[in-house]
Amino acid sequence: MKTTVITDQEREKALATIKKPEVIERQKLNVRYHVEDFDVSDRPRRFLEAFAAILKHSNYKMVLDHFIRMTARCSRCAVACHIYQATGDPKDIPCYRSGLLLDVYRRHFTLGGMVRGRVTGAGYLTDEKIEEMADSFYNCTACRRCALECPLGLDHGLITHLGRYILSEIGIVPRALVVSVRAQLEGPYHNTSAVPVPALKDTLEFLEDDMFEEKSVRIKFPTDVEGSDYVFFAPVSDYLMEADTLMGIASVFAATGDSWTIGTEDFDAINYGLFYNDRIMERVIKKVDSETRRLNGKRVLIGECGHASRTAKNFLPTFCGGSDSLPVMNILEYTHKVWKEGKLKLNPDVVTEKVAYHDPCNLARNRWIVNQPREVLRSFCRNYVEMTPKGEDNICCGGGGGTVSIDEIRPYRTTIGGKLKADQIRKSGCEILVAPCANCKKQLRELVEDQGLNCRVVGFHDLIYKAIEFDDSLKVEQEEGVDQVKNGQGRPSDGEGK
């Protein structure tokens, strides 16, 4: 699928910066996102020191050596990149972007590069090059679609990941990300949105009441239940904005009767470390592990969130015990499993609109979760349509790699980043777009608004909640239920797991 290059007017709007000139001057950094003040002195030296430290204690050297030995610059990745397709700017070609960092590595960390650099006196890392990297690595959404198209297997998403990691070590990181992480790691409430536990519990009780009114079933959000099969971590934004998603998930557990719980010490799945710093990622993932172990849970269950799922699935074994680490499951896998076992009844007459499914890159790119949600959706959405390309080859929503959290670049995200996705959505003609990822949902809703698309963006479990039907044995007469609530029997106690 291809899109057209944006007009000059759109370019101007998308690339406009809202930063004040004095801030740019003070930070000596002209990028569109806000950055907290940092030490601007001797930046190239500090960049190289950070690079050296990271190389020493990581496996990145292996991959950088492999890439610089054979990069062929064929530009096949250009056609796979949604950013380049929208801008037509050669600086947005993934291979060019990776070249920025590979050139630094070649020049400063290989013998040939150092000798050539000494002889020619060229290629030194400069402030201008750092600024270009700071801009370029946050234009990329790290969706890794280009890696599929590279005949030599260069993973440009990994280079973006490493580039951001090094930049963050010298203080160049979007403020939106670092503020959230600070709240999660150092704040009193241990989550990125600083939601206090009493507020969380209030929200859950409110949702339980809502579900009882709508479904006549006492569906619970168990908290701090020890020994549960699943310890559930949702992106904390779901508790603020995605009530239907949460109610859908709780409904699935109500139908299956499996034990699950939400830990109140750490309940946020979000791990922005994936977007800018491995050390941060390690610290956040360890919190997920320790909370699950505190509750003596058997599995980590991640809600509708692509990056959090990938982080937990891929890096919990890395940082928390290798093959002895806790098993990780995404909620889509769980729902698909219980649906296959015949534990879910989904009414096919409820969702009649044209429904399409958007693959979050972090779930689909490695073919982890592709067919499972589709099988479930097809079973009860009569009017299900596919967008192409899909699955492993899906098109990024335009807000990947943490860029969706950077509100000041919204015009960039919806004019450039999401242009190809918008074309794809328009072409599908869907009325409901299912996106099982908090970041994708936010970006797609902004895209719908800014690009004037005629569809509604929902989570996967939002539709499950609409269509799910319960056995009569689970149903409670409304009045009886209300009486029970009045008598203190209707609401689940926090200690109940089932």
Next chain:
Amino acid sequence: MESLLHFARGPLFRFCLMIMLLGLARILFLDLWEAYRAYRRAGDKKMPWRLIVRRSLEWAFPVKRVSRNPQLYSIASILFHIGLIVVPVFLFAHIGLWKKAVGISWPALPFRWALWLTISTMCFAAVLLIERLFVKSIHSLSRGQDYFWLVLLLFPFITGFVCANLNISAGLYRFLMLVHVLSGDLIFLLIPFTKIAHCVLAPFSQIVDALAWKFPPATDQEIVETLYRFK
């Protein structure tokens, strides 16, 4: 010129071949050794072998990839690579030289096939060169060595084609044959030191990619300490 040709076909060829083989063996060893070390250090040693094998095979036999954009570039590149590998190795005249130089031989390609493969390789090299020159995305990325290699690879094909198929004077034949052999020697000599190293490294790319995301555990404190030492 005859003695020069003899030298280029004999000792120089063997020297260049040896440099190529040793050079490729060196980078392959370094690559795999680093991959092994990365695997040893990784906190999570579970590798997605099915995905690795599947993606490696997809690129080893890129039939599925041809239909994708950019089609012309994909087709030209694939057919160019086929000619580039098959013609030098399976041409009847080359097999005699291989036998003379390294003492082994194998079945040859029929002459007509070799002829058409040579022509197609030259044509597709020209297509790739034109694309590098005139397609904006490829042109903007191209370095000197990308043009140099396409031109260098064309030399032995053009000279070999002319010598084998056209009626030319003996003097010109000897000159073109010398260019043919010397350019072939130069290609062998340069392979391990340039992007053409992908001829041995590319099959391992999917393993390297998968390993790249297998981080060592507990490096947080170590990196902080190293950075602190710099200050």
